[in-house]
Amino acid sequence: MATLRAGxxxxxxxxxxxxxxxxxxxxxxxLTSLQQIPLMEVTDSELSRRCRAEDHQGLAARMPEFPYANxxxxxxxxPAPTAWLVLDRIQDSFNFGAIVRSAVELGIDAVxxxxxGQAGVNSQVVRSSAGAxxxxxxxxxxxxxEALQLLRDAGVLAIAASEKAASTVDAVDLIRPVALVxxxxxxGLSPAVLDCCQERVRIPIGNRVGSLNAAxxxxxxxxxxxxxxxxxxxxxxxxxx
Amino acid sequence: xxxxxxxxxxxxxxxxxxxGDVLEVRLPPGKPSEAWRPVxxxxxxRQIPIKTELALPPDRRGGKSERQGAACAIVREQxxxxxxxxxxxxxxxxxxxxxxLDCLQDPHNVGAVFRSAAFFGVxxxxxxxxxxxxxxxxxxxxxxxxxxxxxxVQTPNLASALKAAKSAGVWVLGxxxxxxxxxxxxxHDRPWLLVxxxxxxGLRRxxQELCDEMCRITPQGDVGSLNASxxxxxxxxxxxxxxxxxx
Numbered sequence: 361m362a363t364l365r366a367g368x369x370x371x372x373x374x375x376x377x378x379x380x381x382x383x384x385x386x387x388x389x390x391l392t393s394l395q396q397i398p399l400m401e402v403t404d405s406e407l408s409r410r411c412r413a414e415d416h417q418g419l420a421a422r423m424p425e426f427p428y429a430n431x432x433x434x435x436x437x438x439p440a441p442t443a444w445l446v447l448d449r450i451q452d453s454f455n456f457g458a459i460v461r462s463a464v465e466l467g468i469d470a471v472x473x474x475x476x477g478q479a480g481v482n483s484q485v486v487r488s489s490a491g492a493x494x495x496x497x498x499x500x501x502x503x504x505x506e507a508l509q510l511l512r513d514a515g516v517l518a519i520a521a522s523e524k525a526a527s528t529v530d531a532v533d534l535i536r537p538v539a540l541v542x543x544x545x546x547x548g549l550s551p552a553v554l555d556c557c558q559e560r561v562r563i564p565i566g567n568r569v570g571s572l573n574a575a576x577x578x579x580x581x582x583x584x585x586x587x588x589x590x591x592x593x594x595x596x597x598x599x600x601x
Numbered sequence: 602x603x604x605x606x607x608x609x610x611x612x613x614x615x616x617x618x619x620x621g622d623v624l625e626v627r628l629p630p631g632k633p634s635e636a637w638r639p640v641x642x643x644x645x646x647r648q649i650p651i652k653t654e655l656a657l658p659p660d661r662r663g664g665k666s667e668r669q670g671a672a673c674a675i676v677r678e679q680x681x682x683x684x685x686x687x688x689x690x691x692x693x694x695x696x697x698x699x700x701x702l703d704c705l706q707d708p709h710n711v712g713a714v715f716r717s718a719a720f721f722g723v724x725x726x727x728x729x730x731x732x733x734x735x736x737x738x739x740x741x742x743x744x745x746x747x748x749x750x751x752x753x754v755q756t757p758n759l760a761s762a763l764k765a766a767k768s769a770g771v772w773v774l775g776x777x778x779x780x781x782x783x784x785x786x787x788x789h790d791r792p793w794l795l796v797x798x799x800x801x802x803g804l805r806r807x808x809q810e811l812c813d814e815m816c817r818i819t820p821q822g823d824v825g826s827l828n829a830s831x832x833x834x835x836x837x838x839x840x841x842x843x844x845x846x847x848x
Binding site for chain 1 (some may be wrong): 820
């Protein structure tokens with residue numbers, strides 16, 4: 361539904377079934393007619409068959425490939441993005457979706473992913489992102505190191521998240537234009553990507569046992585960016601004393 | 602009850618903490634993968650049976666049986682702690698942090714919360730029993746060893762657990778998108794029990810009424826909230842960095 365509302369990624373066709381609540385159905389009718397998308401009425405079991413899931417909510421859409429953004433175009437936007445999140449081979453769709461959701465909520469302007477070993481934007485990612493894939497540009501680059509170099513050329517500081525880093529993220533200035541670079545769930549960042557990063561940071565901790573889930577680590581780094589940029593105090597100015 | 606663990610990190614943690622509960626390690630034929638090698642070494646040292654003949658039933662052979670042949674370990678469930686000891690041994694101090702999960706339903710979220718809790722040195726996790734994800738093999742595997750290192754209690758009555766925490770001197774901090782304060786405004790001169798609500802509904806009314814403070818992660822975007830385990834991780838991180846500065 362968030363996808364229809366955002367109007368960025370247009371479905372090829374939409375199907376509604378009796379299980380769909382009436383108010384939602386009315387919204388779907390309005391939006392599909394507005395965007396000239398074919399709308400079909402099907403039975404609940406027909407929809408289950410089509411989306412290969414029993415637990416649907418009476419609404420499904422057949423989607424074309426996700427409309428990834430173009431790197432040059434995003435870089436030339438005005439104002440230029442000052443907070444990038446770069447993902448190096450995030451394989452798990454749940455993680456990728458949760459990361460995009462955090463990115464939208466925690467002050468990231470654009471997400472950059474690679475192709476090899478990286479989950480693309482699929483229906484699972486859309487679900488676990490709670491529709492957030494529609495709210496910021498996602499660039500897919502053939503080579504993450506090459507794309508990082510382009511970001512650096514545009515004046516963005518590339519910061520690698522690495523457990524082995526000497527400095528903690530709160531000790532690095534995140535107010536200037538930055539790209540936070542997160543690595544694969546098991547292997548972390550590839551050497552080629554790590555080589556492109558100008559800084560390495562880790563998450564400060566009290567009592568360290570083990571490591572963090574990639575989506576949790578990404579969320580914590582983004583929150584630090586928001587904290588340093590003081591954004592929360594802007595929307596919360598009244599209660600600050 | 603036994604678990605079937607497929608993440609070598611969760612098996613290693615069980616072998617380190619309670620080797621007597623690891624009943625058997627099962628490996629596909631051939632050399633163990635790099636990730637499983639420490640498991641094999643540790644199991645051998647402790648004389649835990651290692652089975653390498655993962656012969657599949659004849660009708661499944663050659664079919665979609667790869668999953669069945671993957672390395673795994675049979676491990677007894679971890680026993681929960683006693684609720685009273687969670688707060689009292691040792692007594693709560695400024696900087697201490699506990700986490701309570703109010704009807705979290707996704708096992709991936711529960712597992713990720715345990716993993717973060719271990720990472721941030723959380724003293725204990727309280728979980729609701731009803732309408733909540735059970736502590737399944739998935740939870741243990743996603744926690745990547747976290748369930749072994751953080752004491753936990755499953756309770757049918759979260760409200761009375763929150764009351765017990767309060768009378769032991771722990772302050773209760775709820776989290777909600779509708780809270781007025783950002784987590785960074787929460788006073789850090791006391792021990793906190795952080796309560797995380799259900800993925801859809803958030804905290805139940807009674808849980809919320811027992812909170813001494815409510816906090817949020819101030820949203821910047823259009824989605825309105827974070828994934829529950831990401832939110833829990835961000836809150837733990839924010840509380841730990843104010844509660845235990847300079848570490």
